[in-house]
Amino acid sequence: MTNGDPAERILDAADELFSARGIAGVSVRDVAERAGVKKASVFYHYKSKDELFERVLERYYTAHARVLESVDSGGDVSERLHRFIDAYLDFIEDHHRYVRLVQMEITSGSAHLPQIARGVGLLHERVQAILSGLVPDSGPLAARQFFVSFAGIVNNYYLYAPALSAMWGGADPLAAGPRRERREHVHWIVDALLSRLGGK
Amino acid sequence: MTNGDPAERILDAADELFSARGIAGVSVRDVAERAGVKKASVFYHYKSKDELFERVLERYYTAHARVLESVDSGGDVSERLHRFIDAYLDFIEDHHRYVRLVQMEITSGSAHLPQIARGVGLLHERVQAILSGLVPDSGPLAARQFFVSFAGIVNNYYLYAPALSAMWGGADPLAAGPRRERREHVHWIVDALLSRLGGK
DNA sequence: GTCTATATCTCGATAGAC
DNA sequence: GTCTATCGAGATATAGAC
Numbered sequence: 001m002t003n004g005d006p007a008e009r010i011l012d013a014a015d016e017l018f019s020a021r022g023i024a025g026v027s028v029r030d031v032a033e034r035a036g037v038k039k040a041s042v043f044y045h046y047k048s049k050d051e052l053f054e055r056v057l058e059r060y061y062t063a064h065a066r067v068l069e070s071v072d073s074g075g076d077v078s079e080r081l082h083r084f085i086d087a088y089l090d091f092i093e094d095h096h097r098y099v100r101l102v103q104m105e106i107t108s109g110s111a112h113l114p115q116i117a118r119g120v121g122l123l124h125e126r127v128q129a130i131l132s133g134l135v136p137d138s139g140p141l142a143a144r145q146f147f148v149s150f151a152g153i154v155n156n157y158y159l160y161a162p163a164l165s166a167m168w169g170g171a172d173p174l175a176a177g178p179r180r181e182r183r184e185h186v187h188w189i190v191d192a193l194l195s196r197l198g199g200k
Numbered sequence: 201m202t203n204g205d206p207a208e209r210i211l212d213a214a215d216e217l218f219s220a221r222g223i224a225g226v227s228v229r230d231v232a233e234r235a236g237v238k239k240a241s242v243f244y245h246y247k248s249k250d251e252l253f254e255r256v257l258e259r260y261y262t263a264h265a266r267v268l269e270s271v272d273s274g275g276d277v278s279e280r281l282h283r284f285i286d287a288y289l290d291f292i293e294d295h296h297r298y299v300r301l302v303q304m305e306i307t308s309g310s311a312h313l314p315q316i317a318r319g320v321g322l323l324h325e326r327v328q329a330i331l332s333g334l335v336p337d338s339g340p341l342a343a344r345q346f347f348v349s350f351a352g353i354v355n356n357y358y359l360y361a362p363a364l365s366a367m368w369g370g371a372d373p374l375a376a377g378p379r380r381e382r383r384e385h386v387h388w389i390v391d392a393l394l395s396r397l398g399g400k
Numbered sequence: 401g402t403c404t405a406t407a408t409c410t411c412g413a414t415a416g417a418c
Numbered sequence: 419g420t421c422t423a424t425c426g427a428g429a430t431a432t433a434g435a436c
Contacts, residue, residue, distance in 0.1 A: 043414075
């Protein structure tokens with residue numbers, strides 16, 4: 001971690017550490033060490049630990065929004081939903097740490113919750129738009145219920161990975177093979193749900 | 201928080217604070233204040249912050265195991281699965297904080313992961329036992345995949361609650377009405393999956 | 401068992417030399 | 419822009435009176 005623009009290196013280091021141990025579990029000194037600079041340099045580039053964290057979040061938010069925009073929105077409900085979920089899976093496979101970061105901040109009652117809720121809200125709107133013709137506006141089959149379920153099914157695999165690895169005899173759930181298997185499982189579930197909803 | 205055995209009060213205070221802000225986000229002073237004792241008394245009853253946390257986890261683990269044992273295991277796959285999920289939902293409605301605590305520690309790469317994996321393992325074994333006759337031993341439809349999915353569907357609602365509240369116009373997702381609705385949704389999904397698996 | 405007082409450390413953040 | 423040095427606050431943990 002000694003190549004490239006120092007400000008960028010610090011951001012990368014903060015990203016890795018925050019998403020591994022949470023904001024409260026990481027000191028600015030830790031970040032500096034990993035970035036290969038001294039602590040005071042971190043404060044030169046980012047005026048506080050808090051701002052540093054916000055910049056980490058912001059970078060993810062931008063990447064996330066860009067991916068969502070690029071998803072083709074043609075076809076029937078099933079095609080759109082599968083494509084949307086594939087795009088999201090692609091995104092988190094490229095950005096493992098994003099899911100952990102967001103989950104950790106939501107779970108720990110972060111002060112940055114409004115900023116985080118923007119990202120969650122983007123996904124929710126998409127799911128709502130895709131399912132709008134197929135499900136009621138309220139009640140147990142409303143789009144928002146399915147949104148939470150899809151998010152749980154997809155995210156939980158990545159969040160539980162450290163615990164699953166121990167349970168599955170040490171195999172890495174994040175290796176290419178298991179990840180592909182998980183993706184198939186998710187699509188199978190989506191088909192099962194759409195089928196019962198009468199969408200296809 | 202000034203009634204009962206002091207050691208118990210300290211444990212309760214630690215439970216509430218750790219599960220709300222994470223272990224690193226809480227100081228022993230915070231715990232002492234909430235328990236209505238002085239900081240040194242916390243160290244008298246528990247020799248370190250770390251031991252205090254382990255005792256909090258242990259108490260949940262015991263309660264969790266007791267609930268799992270009490271679930272009736274008769275009937276067909278569908279009955280058993282619905283009953284199992286209801287029992288788990290009952291448990292986390294009574295122990296909201298447990299889910300947050302476990303998730304936070306898994307996500308943040310806790311040093312206590314082995315202890316936590318025990319609780320996850322208990323659930324996994326149950327799901328595996330219930331589904332064993334209905335799904336293959338490996339691949340995208342293996343029981344372990346469904347275990348992760350069920351866990352995600354159920355847990356995620358409680359974990360995302362703070363962010364959902366903001367998105368749903370301020371309504372509390374943990375109030376009795378929304379919780380009942382969520383439970384219906386979960387059972388609907390279980391039926392959809394069993395139906396496609398050919399279980400009923 | 402609970403307290404006050406304190407030792408020791410590490411934190412976030414700043415000052416100022418280079 | 420990056421460093422050394424340091425500040426003041428707050429952290430974990432302990433000593434010892436009561």
